[in-house]
Amino acid sequence: MTSGARSDPQDEPTSDGHITPGAAELARLLHDLRQSQIEWPAEQLRDDLQRAGTYHPSPVQALELEAYGLLQGIGREPASALQRLRRARELQQLAMTLKAPLAEAAAWRVMHTLESLLQMFPASLHSAGMAASLYLQAGEEDMAQLMTVQRNSVLFHAEMYEELGASCRQLLEEGTPLPPAFRHRILGGAGAAGAAFSLGIRAPDDEAFERHLEDSIRLHREALALAEAHGLDALASVSLTNMAIVEATRGHAALSRALMEEVRSRPEVDPMRPGWKEWQRYCAVLVRAQQDEDGWQALMDTARDYMGQGLNRVAVRDACLYAVKRLGRRCGRMDDALWASERLNELQQASYRKLAHTLSDTVDAVLERPHLMHEREALAQRGSDLENSLAQRNAELSDTLARLQAEIAIRQATEVALQKAHDELEAQVRQRSAQLEQAMRTLMQHEKQLALSRMVAGMAHEMNTPLDNARMGASLIGERARQLRLRLAGQTLRRSELDDLLVQLDGGSDLIDRGLARVAQLVQRFKTLGLSDEPQERxxxxxxxxxxxxxxxxxxxxxxxxxxxxxxxxxxxxxxxxxxxxxxxxxxxxxxxxxxxxxxxxxxxxxxxxxxxxxxxxxxxxxxxxxxxxxxxxxxxxxxxxxxxxxxxxxxxxxxxxxxxxxxxxxxxxxxxxxxxxxxxxxxxxxxxxxxxxxxxxxxxxxxxxxxxxxx
CATH class of the missing domain: 3.30.565.10 (Histidine kinase-like ATPase, C-terminal domain)
Structure with a gap:
């Protein structure tokens, strides 16, 4: 039984009690679209949307199809995401008016994807929850579970990797039946394995680095076994590529090349898959970077190319910068490692700013404005109806006054009714005024929180760079001191090597001095934010x-x-x-x-x-x-x-x-x-x-x- 056959009015049989072949095919296409990964519209999904439009869908079916169509080409036109989000909101309101839960769930699901692209992560989580609730209401329990899985993508894009790993483990331990493609997603690069990889490259020490990457390899192997067991060739190639990337990150160049050779021997993956080409390129240059100088320059060029890319390329950009930072420190390329460290700090600061800007933006107000205007028009209409009713009542009273002699009693009754209406209106005005005052207080508090967010983000950015530089200098001194002790203990130290080590120790010392001097300067500048409490005399x-x-x-x-x-x-x-x-x-x-x-x-x-x-x-x-x-x-x-x-x-x-x-x-x-x-x-x-x-x-x-x- 298809999803549409259970819930929506568009799937009801025709007047003679039968479902036509075209209607059955349309219902099947809608069912496939609902169970697909619509946030990555592959060629087959685009074909399904076009085919569904040729079967003369009902208004509700057309509404659901239009919602899915809003994601067409979004990877090539990210600037139109806000405009598409407004349209998805309109479709959700229309579906709610038509009492079509599956169509409304589709609109919420599309809003979830667009809001994640715009980095409106709290709103994206809310939209996913609304879609899951509507699917449950429509009796689509499997779809509700799938929306719970899709909320993991928000955690991934929000860089909440520990929370993502915990969520994936919980879903896997529950043992809830899921389509193989979605279970693969929980295990793979956008799920538990991706979370482990992201935690590994950000790990503060080598032990944590190896532990997380070993977990990532284990999870990718499980995902590969799942894909091969169900004949999901494209997803198997994705798992092999992810394993090659992890092995290259661990320094296992030969194993990484062997895995990529196996990928090339399999069916080609859809090139429109988000980040696919970038991850393949990154894997290749990472292997080369560990072999010769040309390979290292290729890695640096790749890192620079990825700066300023879209949301689907954030993960590969960060992985590339962390690789430059880690390998640069290990190979003595301190300038390149320092450059990568500074870029990572700048990107983190930009993320903070964008989040604060998103929170302070008026997107929600823009989306809510048509709804508020509709309510205002409804209130105006009710006011007009009341005025017409009062005019009619006055005409009746005048007519009654002309025909009867009970003018005083009728007028008194009318005045009482008018006074009551007036009192009710005043009460409504006072209530509305109180609500507006509360809204203003909330807005002021919100602005204070945004100002504090910007201040904290600014301080974090300015302090992180010199502190990271000082820490890098201390690490360099410690490493060179360890090398010096080993050489002295083995009595193999040559004069040229000693001179080279002393130069590097001097460089590390200068790096620490500059970083701490910059921190001291920043602290003095930060003091100017507040006035001194010490009394001063004029x-x-x-x-x-x-x-x-x-x-x-x-x-x-x-x-x-x-x-x-x-x-x-x-x-x-x-x-x-x-x-x-x-x-x-x-x-x-x-x-x-x-x-x-x-x-x-x-x-x-x-x-x-x-x-x-x-x-x-x-x-x-x-x-x-x-x-x-x-x-x-x-x-x-x-x-x-x-x-x-x-x-x-x-x-x-x-x-x-x-x-x-x-x-x-x-x-x-x-x-x-x-x-x-x-x-x-x-x-x-x-x-x-x-x-x-x-x-x-x-x-x-x-x-x-x-x-x-x-x-x-």
Missing amino acids: SEMDLCALIRQSASSWRQALLEAGVDLRLDLPGRCVYRGYPQDIQQVLQQLLENSLLHGFRDGRQGTIWIDLSVEGLEETTLAAPGAQARGEPPAVPTVQICWRDDGVGIAGEHLPRVLEPFYTTQMGRTGVGLGLTSVHKLVVERMSGELTLQSQPGQGTVVRMRLPMPFQEG
Whole structure:
């Protein structure tokens, strides 16, 4: 019995009680589509979709087929995933209205795949759960179980490898009957074996590395035996390729080549399978990299090629970078290993940012908007109906008043009814207002959490790279020291070898020093995020002299950057405040202009203007203001910092004051400069700070400090 024959209305027999051959074939095709891996639409599946469309499907059947068709070509057009997700949402709503659980389950299943592609992992897990629930409702228990299996792909793409391994082991231990292809998936590269491999290449030591990869080989062998027992030739080739990759990663080059030769002797795998060509290429260059210099360069070229690839190539890209890092350290190619380590840290940071951006995005709001508009239209219609009802009631009352003399009693009854309706409406308005307030509080809390996520991600990125470098230097020193002891113990150490070891020890020491120095520098920068709790006393200073003194200390940096500095200051401006904070603000603004405004060798000019506002008006208006009981106006100092650098793009300008926001992450800054300026000016000095900029027209920063001062 097919799935459709049990549940959906489209599979009901015709009026004469028989199912036509075309209807039976359509039901079979739908059953095959439901039980297929629709997130990887192979040629056969694409053919099934086209054939199903020729049998004149019913509206509900057409809805289900359109849902599966949304995944056609998604591997070549990932940018259209969000648009397809909106359409899948519409199909789900339509299927729910038509009370077609199988069609609705198909829409949820497609949404699960698209949300995983967009890295909306919580939403993807929810969609898979909804599809499983609908399949259970329709009596499709095997399909519900298959949706539970497909949730493992979300764990894999979310890099939750330990959770993925536990989930796969639980499914295997339960012994639930599953189609061989799906059981192969639980065992293989996207399941338990893939989780073990991913944990192995990320392992901190060689023992854990070997243990995880041995588990991966064992699981791939089980998957291979399963595929061969059921005649699944393509999946058997996949298992052999995965085994070749694991053996190459372990350094067993000859065994890896033998496995790949066996793959080439078998039927060809669908080349459209996600990541298939990339994994084959990676296996080949990994074997070569362990043999000669050309092979190593091929591995480096492959690692660079995989940077910036799509979701289906993330796993092979990470495997390639971890291989460069591990083999580079083992073979003394420290520059390449350091490059791979930095790329891995950058990719991890990008993943954090993308996740935070996804959480803060308005995708859910966009998807929910048609539903909300529909509800609003329904409310408006009910309001219109109520108005029509009231108008009709008034007409009846007028007619009754003309025919009867009971006007007072009728009017009183009408007023009571209207008052009740009015009270109910007010109660609804108050309830809605309370709901909106709660939603606003929730949104504010959400924004705080997102800001914290970005801050933590920024700190993690900046700290990981120097710490990993220092750790790599310590590992190098330890390894070379061990070699030195062995050579000394065996009395086989030559002078040239000693010199070489000492050079490498010096290099490792320098690597540690640079990493720890960078960490210390970052810690100092991170301290600027919060104001010091230590009490500070204000002191009287000449702002003009302070600015000139700072400008004198910048002379060398400005000369090297090819930037001119022009000052427009009064003779003297006595100000009572915090001199160190003023100097820190000016220093941060200088660094911001040199690093960002005049980057890539651009030359230009910086202007610093200082003016006094409100002093003369305060002196003249004070007697009259005091006579009226008004407080005197507070004079302010305005410092204007301008440069004619490259400016700031419009999409970045609203966010430049956020901690760790920078377009030069990992190259020239950590995104704390303008954040520190804002904190010092606004929170410490109770001042105001405004920022204006346009691309190609420079940047203007204005600071107004409402503090007591004297001008001379």
